Amino acid sequence: MAEEQSQEQLHHILIPVVTEERHQEQEPSPICDVDRLEHDPGLRVPIASYNVNDQNAIRREYILKGPCQPYAHDYPTRNIYGLPCCGHDESEESSNKGNFLELLDWLAGNNEEVNKVVLKNAPRNSDESSDISHKEQLALCLHYVDKLGRLQLIFVVVAKGNVGCATFFGQVSRLLNIIGVSCKRHDMLRDVRAQKLKTALELGEIDSGSGLNQEMVITRPGDTRWGSYYKTILHIIDMYSTIREVLITLGKDPKQRNNWPNIHAMVDVLESFEFVFNAHLILIILGYTNELSQSLQKRDQDIVNAMSLVTLAKGRLQQMRSHGWEEFFEEKVKLFCIKHGIDIPALDGRYVPHARSPRFYPVQTIDDHYRREVYIGVIDQIR
Template sequence: MTQIRGQGYDGASNMKGDIKGLKTLIMQESPSAYYIHYFAHQLQLVLVAIAKENTVCKTFFDQISILLNIVGVSYKRHDMLRNARLENVKKALDCGEIESGTGLHQEMSLPRSGDTRWGSHYKTVCSIITMYEAIHDVLVDLGDDPAYKDDWTKIHFVIGAFENFEFVFFAHLMYIILGYTNELSKCLQRRGQDILNAISLVNVAKERMQKLRSDGWDNFLEKVTSFCDKHGVEVPAMDGDYVPYEKSARKARAQKQTNDDHFRREVYIGVIDQISQELDNRFDEINMELLSCMSAFSPFKSFASFDAQKLCRLAEFYPKEFSNNNLIKLESQLDNYIDDMRHDDSFKGLDNIVDLSVKLVETKRHKAYDMVYELLKLVLLLPVATASVERIFSAMLMKMI
């Protein structure tokens, strides 16, 4: 146990719990066994799962699922949606509400979200907001057509939900939250992991969530209200009593909750706080510093990210391997090491630290720079899995099955 120097799990609470989680128990035995959440784990899907912990938010995603089953069940209904959107775009152009131009108002579809499709939830929410009017028109046509009588119960339920302020509110909330984390989510899925860029995007996502929480409510509510006014959705008074969709007014009065209390405090702030907590759990200060220091080893572009100070700081995370004498030795080796690397043609064109470690051994440099190589080995133990690793692992499982 004392030899462990890295941990990484899929995020289950029994693994990473702060009190009795496996991560905590191992670190009690080996304090240098740092936990880093797998980068490639589907961040956007996890954020959706976190948001679903809010009961009303879960209802919103359930409604989307029913909507997709109705509209996307056949090619005929896909054609109906495409034609309805085309007609709405033509009307808007004739009225001067939108401008024409190359690349504008391209054909869209309503993609099906799924837990195996990265980024699909964001795309689905975007399409719902963009094609709201066309989707509504198709739902109404289906609800009036006797040919679809068997689906009328579901269709009328979705129409009712679709025309409700709560549905529009959640669509815009998830659109903005998933949008702010979309760049980070895509960055974490690339084959070549850009650690520095990922760290920067993590900080951006955290700052965005805090800004949304502290002073984003008024602007957000204004956008939702404007959308509702445009599409004929009734906007409840924020100081009025909150009445849940398809719940009795009597039960709502018993709860004594205003719309402002529900939508702003319970939903808007509540979901943002949950998302922020998840980001903090995945990317805490120690992990961020470890990853930032780790990036200083990168051989990409002739060791452009090399930083001796960061590498010395990285060594301080491993006191058993780097005593004071070893830290002094490491510091003196680093200057010679980087000059040697940049002048040796055999080290040019390397992209990652794995290739660097192989080349050091091939050229016997790992013996000349033993302290540098020792630190590099520790870095290689940090379980920062890229998206390609997860894909390969999934492919292996499929072959085994």
């Protein structure tokens, strides 16, 4: 039946025409009736079904007709679950404002403090205030749920509000500029790490097996890539001794003399207690947000699920703030410093910022600075 229909289509499309110049005994040369060519690709007769002498002509006619644009087609509908940012109509009366405003409505209805400063209650006494309120609403929602990879970036931006953390991220950027400036330095990192792994395996210090001791690459954090900041800092900590050895080697290489000031300064930063402390603090916090971000990335997440994940992350941060200092300092920071020969300052001593002028800092103990100002301060900013 299908073959008969194809033959019938061919019969209607091709119209034989005899030109005056041709001899009467020659077969007529068919031309196409463009109006009879089926436009829908699903209903077209395959070009290979035409006579080989007509195929190019048919192909040209289809090109001239242009792409098929179906009108009034009844497409099947289905329910799609996800977290779109905006709806088609974001007005107050809309029943589908998009998850940005729907989530904001939900937050306002469940938190009086939030309700006071968002949506119709947002400050509007000037253009600047309105601008700020919109940015605060956006930041608020991104703190809770985001499908575009910005959740962790918001935590980074907030953490940068702390002077010590802002300094740390600047140090990480300079470190990456030094060790990632060329393929040769990447190779140095890889070779030194490989030798260290080999030695550790021979001494039985680490286990071997599938998936263990894989090669690590330190890359610059991306603006939208999921978990990029987390992975960068994780690799810096895991490859700490390798990075330090490469920097020291570069700092002694006469060929790198022009870059010695930057390299020597970076070694000094890397070996400071302040750098180690900040690296471990940011790693733990980003670890919580990384798990949340990965979960929110799944297509089947809905707002209720997302909010439960947010609640879990906030609970972890609260636990860390209230009861996590001793474990963090003793089992993370202190053990790392002992392992790598980093000087641990007396906590009752006076805090002096590393490689920065003390005139811009209040007189305080080391314990007060690291525990209250950095540890608790950063957690409070992002909770």
